[in-house]
Amino acid sequence: MTIAPHQILPRSGPEREELRKKGQFWTPEWVADAMVSYVLQDDCDEIFDPAVGTGAFFHAAKRVSEKLNVRVHLSGSEIDLAALESGKKNGLSGSDLFGVEHRDFIRNPPRRSYSGIVANPPYIRHHYVSRETKDLLQKAFWKISGIKLDGRAGLHVYFLIKSLRLLKPNGRLCFIVPADVCEGVFADTLWGWIGKNYALDAVTTFAPEATPFPGVDTNPIILMLRNAPPQDKFKWCICNEWGTRSLYSWIRNGLKKRSYKGLKIRERTLIEGLSTGFSRPPTKKQKGIPLYKFACTMRGIATGENRFFFLTSAEIKKENIPLEYFVRAIGRTRDVGEDTLTLDHLDRLDEIQRPTYLLSLSDESVGALPTSVRSYLEKGVNLGISSKSLIAKRHPWYRMEKRVVPPILFSYLGRKNARFIRNLAGAVPLTGFLCVYPRINTPDFVDKLFLALSDARTISNLHLVGKSYGGGSIKVEPRSLEKLQIPLSVIKDSRLHLP
Structure with missing residues (x-):
C-alpha cells in the first residue's frame, strides 16, 4: 500500500509550521476503512464527519458501503474551503460533498443528532488555541458536566466532546486522536464524564513501525464509542503491521477476539486501561516508593527565544559581552550523548558551535549595564524579541528565569529514550530537561538516587506517569515525574534510604 502525493507531510519549514497550526493529517485508507466499518453497523446508514478536510472518510464510506451493498448518506462540516477543494481534486464529486456545510464545528455545531460519526479531528495543541477559544470551550464543558477541563486540552478533545x-x-x-485524550493532565476529568455517559467498545493503538502518521510527533489511538449504557470492559488492540487489512476485518466482524495477522487483541477493564493508558499494554505494577519522597522536580528554563539568549562563546565574543552575565546551560537532549554531563562536554559542544552560555540578567536597569550589553538588548528590541508572548510578560523583558543547578537532569522528551543524567557540569537546563533536586544534597545520596533512577526497572515505570508521543517518545511533566515509582528491589540494590 503506497502513500499518495497529497498524503506526504512536509518535514520542516513554514509548511510544517502551518501543518501544526491547522492540525490536518490525512488518514490512510486502511485506517479510514476500518473506522467507517465500525460506524456502519446496527443498520446505520449515515456518516457525519465534523472535520471533513479532504474527505478521507467519505472516500472510505463509498468503498465500504459498496462492499456491504448499502446506501450511506454523507454529511459533515469543514472550516477550510481549500481542503474541500482538494477533496474534489482527489475524486469526490459535488454530490458526495452536498451534505457538507462550511462552518466552524467547535463554535457552531449542527443542531441535529446522528447515528454515525467518524473523524480525524484537527490535532491542534493547546499552545495554538487562543485564550478566548479556550475560555469558550471550558465554559461549554462546564455547562455539560459541571466540571472545568484543564486548559491544556487541545482542540481535538473538544471535537470529541461535542461529537x-x-x-x-x-x-x-x-x-482517531492523540493518546493524550487518555494520558494527558486532563484525562481523569474527561473520562470521568465519558465513562459515566457512554460505552467504550474498543481502543486500537499502533506500534511505532505501524503508525498511520509516519514523521508526526503524536501517538494515535482509535476510540470506538456508543451512546449506550456504560460498560466496565472494552476490547484493546495493538496493530503491529502498517497497512494491514486485518484491522478492517476485526472491526467488521464485531470486535470478536480472534487471531488476526498483525493484531494483538485482549479484553481490559476501563479502570485499568485509564490507569495504565490506552496506548500502553496492561502492566503489572511493582511495589515501590514515589520519587517525591526522595526529590522534588521543576521544569527547565524557558527563555522565550533561545536564538537571542542562548549563545556560543564565539557569539559572545562578537558582541563583546562580559562572560559574567552568562551561566553555563544545556539546551538540547541530543547534545548529551552520555548519562553524565561534564564541563569538558560543554566545552566540546561550544567548539562545534553549539550554544552553552545563557544570558542571565536580573532586574538591572539598562543604564546600569555595560555598553555592549545595552547594545545587544537594543538589538533585541529592534528584532521584536521584547514583544514575544512569553518575554513580554517579564519586567524587565530581558530578565531571565533562575534555577539552582540541579544535580540530576531528566531528558523527558526526545528521539532517544527518556533518561536521567548526572549533572557534573554545573549547568542549568532549558526546557528540554526537567530538574531533579534530591532532598539530601550530599554526593553519596545524590549518587545513590541517580543509580536508582537510572535502573531499567525504574525506567520501565516511566510510561505509567508520562504522555506518549510518536516513535516511542514519552513526555513527563514535573508533577507527574514525582509520582514515578522506584521499585523496592531497586531501592535495596542501590542502598538508597528515605531522607
Missing part, C-alpha cells in the same frame, strides 16, 4: 453530544441513542462514534 459525543450529537450521537443518537445507540449511535456510534469512531475517532
